[in-house]
Amino acid sequence: MKDGPDISRIAALIGDPARASILTALLSGRAPSAGELACEAGIAPATASGHLAQLTEAGLIWPHKQGRHRYFALAGDEVASALETLSGLAAAKGHLRSRPGPRDAALREIRVCYDHMAGARAVAIFDSLAARGYLTVTREDVAPTDRGAAFFAGLGIPLPRTGPGRRPLCRACLDWSERRSHLAGALGAALLTRCLEADWLRRPARGRHLHLTPAGAQALAEAFPT
Amino acid sequence: MKDGPDISRIAALIGDPARASILTALLSGRAPSAGELACEAGIAPATASGHLAQLTEAGLIWPHKQGRHRYFALAGDEVASALETLSGLAAAKGHLRSRPGPRDAALREIRVCYDHMAGARAVAIFDSLAARGYLTVTREDVAPTDRGAAFFAGLGIPLPRTGPGRRPLCRACLDWSERRSHLAGALGAALLTRCLEADWLRRPARGRHLHLTPAGAQALAEAFPT
DNA sequence: GAAACCCTTCGGTCGGGGCCGAAACACCGG
DNA sequence: CCGGTGTTTCGGCCCCGACCGAAGGGTTTC
Structure with missing residues (x-):
């Protein structure tokens, strides 16, 4: 018109x-x-x-x-x-994003991001790895150290192969709820896979939620101390 | 997210x-x-x-x-x-409004705008009135002159009463297809009413179209020469 | 007070479009 | 040629929201 x-x-x-x-x-x-x-x-x-x-x-x-x-x-x-x-x-006009709701809180704690973990728990894991010298974190890149490779092997996670045309081993993914990085890339995916297979985490049939089992809570607390 | x-x-x-x-x-x-x-x-x-x-x-x-x-x-x-x-x-990005279609052309010629006429024909009427000194058109306002009042009376349109709380007598309404003004307000509405009542124009049951009858074409051409 | 007018609220209909799973398609490496 | 992976297409579901008619407040004029 x-x-x-x-x-x-x-x-x-x-x-x-x-x-x-x-x-x-x-x-x-x-x-x-x-x-x-x-x-x-x-x-x-x-x-x-x-x-x-x-x-x-x-x-x-x-x-x-x-x-x-x-x-x-x-x-x-x-x-x-x-x-x-x-x-x-x-x-x-004061139109901010949706304020945190009840189920939003669970999402902020831990959730799936593509094929790896995200949320407060995932950020804590990333921080723990970096603090203990298992990851070298630069502004542009993330890579596991030799000690880090051994640590992951101890968790039952061999370092995924790398190479051209393959997925990057590590990436830092910005967490929207935490505004900080968590571990992505092939290594992040392998970590999530391991957690699911060890029944530390369970993923519901639908949604991005992740359920942390009691055994998983203990295992993750031990493996990734703050 | x-x-x-x-x-x-x-x-x-x-x-x-x-x-x-x-x-x-x-x-x-x-x-x-x-x-x-x-x-x-x-x-x-x-x-x-x-x-x-x-x-x-x-x-x-x-x-x-x-x-x-x-x-x-x-x-x-x-x-x-x-x-x-x-x-x-x-x-x-080249997203223009719908390109003129067959019935769009009719709309551009003459149509209803609220309760008065719009389109190329309405703009021509407005211009004709202004050119013959029947309307005083300022940047802010439009008003009929004394000669204009007489002219409208000759068409069978007494000037609608004006006053506080009543509709403005004249308004200039910007025509989207012509990008120029046409006559709105109570006087514009009265003009359209007169045209319908004289069977110069017919309005379909639906839509904004107006049909110009042969008698109407002649009458309008005489009343509003270019 | 009655009537006309403008605007809003309410109920119900209906179409568009977002969403996903499954399968098909492209691309890579072996 | 064959799996693994990333992306797209297809089919179908379903919900949100735009839309209108009719009825209900407010306001102004007679």
Whole structure:
């Protein structure tokens, strides 16, 4: 009914919570893969694929295919500036993210992030590893030390193989509830797998929750002292 | 899933076509009533009322009650700037409004706007009135001259009464298809009523279209020469 | 007080679109 | 050629929310 550019089409794209999560994740300047973005938004890869297709077709993001992966970045600074302007407006009007609810508390404690652990407990594990010299943590990179490799072997986790075309061994993933890093990458995935297999953690049929068993609480406290 | 302001809530508000129409209408700086905004967005008053409540609660617009009417304005320049930024982004990405279709052409020629005429024909009438000195048009106001009053009386349209609490006699309404003003207000409404009653125009049961009868085409051409 | 007018609330309908699981498709390494 | 992995397509479910008609407050004019 109005002339001019169709403001509602683009606003509707940003208006979906999952797509907004994707866009704000891209606002950091990184170029994550489709799967990582799905994890970030808390949705299944299939759903994320649909969202990414919409955003790509609208010209808001640019895909960059490389091997099996597809990495995404914001299409330009015009997009970034529009997102920032909206953020400023939202902040000015006092519309903050959902305040913590009852089940939100459990999520903040421990949950699945893609294929590794996240939440307060995961951050504590990361800190413990770093404090005892099992990980070398730089601004850009995370790697296990020799002593760290031995420590993981003692937990029944041999270091996953590394190489070109394979998944990075370690990554630092920013935890949204803690605003600090937890362990991601192939090693983070192996750690979660080990915890599930040892029945330290159980994952419900649905959702991102993780249930910490009593045995798991004790084992994790011993393995990762503060 | 992310911290920070909830960008998606506000974007979702702007993302609905009806609400976007309302907001862009307010972007002109006018303060239309709820009914006018409903007309602008092409929705029923009941629906518009719901949208306006949402926008008000979100702090994007400010209501101003006056008598039976409720007028609305944008809540501030932050809102306006966010809308403009989105417009710019939409334009840059080539997302224009629906391209003119077959029935869109008819709408651009002549249509109903609330309770008066709009479109190319309505703009031509407005220009004709102004050119012949029947209307005094200032930047802020429109008013009929004495000669204009006589002219309208000759058409069978006595000047509607004016006064406090009553509808403004004349208003200039910006035409979206022509980007110029047409005659609104009580006088504009009376003109449309006269045209319908003289069977110069017919309005279908639904939609904003107006059908110009042959007699109407002749009568309007005589009454409002270019 | 009655009537006209503007706006809102309420109930109910309905369509769009987000979501997931499963399967198909691409790509890599062996 | 064959598993492992990342991504997309497909089919179907389901819920949110936009929409309208009708009825109910408020307000102004006669």
